[in-house]
Amino acid sequence: MGLLTDLRNSVSRVQDKLFADGDGEPKRIGIYGPPNAGKTTLANRIARDWTGDAVGPESHVPHETRRARRKENVEIERNGKTVTIDIVDTPGVATKVDYEEFLDHDMEKEEAVRRSREATEGVAEAMHWLREDVDGVIYVLDATEDPFTQVNTMLIGIIESRDLPVLIFANKIDLEDANIKRIRDAYPQHETVPLSALEGDNMDEVYSKIAEYFA
Amino acid sequence: MPETTDPTPDGVQIDLISRERMEGLTSMEKIRSILDSVREGNIVILEAGLSPDEESRLIEVTMSEINPDDFSGIEIESYPTTGGNEQGFLGRLMGKDSDGQKLTVIGPANQIETLHKDETIISALVSRK
Numbered sequence: 001m002g003l004l005t006d007l008r009n010s011v012s013r014v015q016d017k018l019f020a021d022g023d024g025e026p027k028r029i030g031i032y033g034p035p036n037a038g039k040t041t042l043a044n045r046i047a048r049d050w051t052g053d054a055v056g057p058e059s060h061v062p063h064e065t066r067r068a069r070r071k072e073n074v075e076i077e078r079n080g081k082t083v084t085i086d087i088v089d090t091p092g093v094a095t096k097v098d099y100e101e102f103l104d105h106d107m108e109k110e111e112a113v114r115r116s117r118e119a120t121e122g123v124a125e126a127m128h129w130l131r132e133d134v135d136g137v138i139y140v141l142d143a144t145e146d147p148f149t150q151v152n153t154m155l156i157g158i159i160e161s162r163d164l165p166v167l168i169f170a171n172k173i174d175l176e177d178a179n180i181k182r183i184r185d186a187y188p189q190h191e192t193v194p195l196s197a198l199e200g201d202n203m204d205e206v207y208s209k210i211a212e213y214f215a
Numbered sequence: 216m217p218e219t220t221d222p223t224p225d226g227v228q229i230d231l232i233s234r235e236r237m238e239g240l241t242s243m244e245k246i247r248s249i250l251d252s253v254r255e256g257n258i259v260i261l262e263a264g265l266s267p268d269e270e271s272r273l274i275e276v277t278m279s280e281i282n283p284d285d286f287s288g289i290e291i292e293s294y295p296t297t298g299g300n301e302q303g304f305l306g307r308l309m310g311k312d313s314d315g316q317k318l319t320v321i322g323p324a325n326q327i328e329t330l331h332k333d334e335t336i337i338s339a340l341v342s343r344k
Contacts, residue, residue, distance in 0.1 A: 095274055096288025096324035097281055113283045120278040127275045131268070148332060150292050154270045161267035 026073055026084040027214055030134035032126065032159075034151050035062040035092030037140040038171040042197035043089035046210075047071045049203070055089050061105045063119035065091045068129050078211035085214055090129060091122030093151055130158060136165040136214045143170040143178035143194065147186040156187060165213050168192045169206070174199045227258060227326070227341050234263035242269045246276050253289055253323050254280070258341055264293050264319040290327040292337045293319040 031039045043055040055071045057064060071087045097119045102112035130137075137159050141147050159166050167190070170183045174196040184192045193209050195202045230252055237245055246269065252259050265273060270291075277289050294317050320327075320337060331338040 093274065094288070095277060095291055097278070098287040098324070099283045116281070116283065120281045124275045124278040127271050127278075131271055150290075150329075150332075153293070154267070154274070154291075158267040158271045 026086045027135035028086045028088055029136045029138060029214055030088045030090055030129055031138045032090055033140035035094060037142045038197050039140045040065050040089050042140055043087050045197045046087055050074050050076055066118040066122035068125050076207050076211055078208055083211045083215050088134060090126040093123055093126055093155055138167050138169055140169045140171050141183055143172050143180055144175050147183045166190055167209055167213050170194045171197055174201055227343055229258045231260045237263060246273050249321055253321055254286055256323055258322040261319040264317040288324040289321055290324050291321045292329055292332060293317040
C-alpha cells in the first residue's frame with residue numbers, strides 16, 4: 001500500500017512538473033477544507049508575509065468566505081530559489097447549509113438567509129475550481145476537530161482522483177486540544193504539516209513544503 | 216427512482232440501490248435520482264457509491280437546490296478509504312476501476328444524523344420530517 005502510494009505520488013508530481021507549467025504561468029494553489037478550519041487566516045498569513053497584502057476578511061462565523069479569491073504572483077523564497085504561485089482561498093466545503101446556524105451569530109433572518117444563499121453558491125464555486133482550475137491543493141484542517149468527516153474523505157478522494165499534489169495543514173496547533181497525530185493517522189498517504197496560521201507558528205516549514213511540493 | 220409501494224405516512228422510506236441499477240445511469244442521472252429521492256425525505260443506500268467526480272458534482276448540485284425552510288442539503292456517509300487510493304495510479308494503468316467500491320448512505324440533512332463513524336461502521340440516527 002505504502003509503496004504504491006509513494007510511487008503514485010512521485011509519478012503524479014513528475015507529471016505535474018513535466019506538463020503543468022510549460023508556459024511559465026504560476027501554479028494556482030487552492031486552499032481547501034471544511035468551514036472554520038482557518039483557510040482565510042492562512043491565505044492572509046501567506047499573502048502578508050510575501051506580498052504585504054491580505055486576501056480577505058477572517059471571522060469565527062462559518063462561511064465567512066463565500067467567493068473564491070485569488071492572490072496572484074505570490075513569490076516565496078526558499079533555499080535560494082523563488083517559487084511563484086497564485087493562492088486561491090476557497091469557501092469552506094459542506095454538504096448542507098442551514099440558515100438557522102447563522103441565527104446563532106446575532107443575525108436577523110433576512111441576513112441569515114442571504115448569507116446561506118451566498119454560502120451555497122460559494123461551495124458550488126469551490127467545487128468547480130477544484131475540478132477545473134487549480135494545479136495543487138493545500139488542505140486545511142482544524143487540528144482540534146475530528147478529521148474523519150465525510151466532507152474531508154470525499155474532498156481528499158476528489159483531489160487524489162485528479163492527481164493533484166496536496167499538502168495537509170493541521171492548523172490551530174496553538175490550541176490546547178490540537179491533535180496532529182489524529183490527522184496524520186487519518187491521511188497517512190499525505191504529508192501533514194502542523195501550524196498555527198493565526199500565531200504564525202511553524203511557518204518556516206510551511207513555506208519549505210510549499211516550495212517543495214508546488215515548485 | 217425505484218418503483219415503490221405507497222410509503223407509510225409516518226415512516227421513513229429507505230431505498231437500497233444496487234450496483235447494477237446505478238451502472239446503467241449517467242452521472243447526472245445518478246445525481247438526479249439520488250437528490251429526487253432525498254428531497255422526498257427518503258434515505259438512499261448505494262451498494263457501490265459514487266466516483267469522486269460524481270461526489271463533487273453531487274455537492275455542487277445539492278448546493279444549487281438548497282432553499283431556506285425547504286431543503287438544507289444532504290448528509291452523506293461512506294467508509295473512509297484510509298491508506299490512500301491504492302488502486303489509483305497502477306489500478307488505472309491495469310484497467311481497473313477503483314471508483315464506486317464503497318457503500319454509501321445519503322439522506323436529507325434535517326433527518327439523518329451521524330452518531331459514529333470509523334473505518335468499519337457507520338452509525339446514524341434517522342428521524343421523520
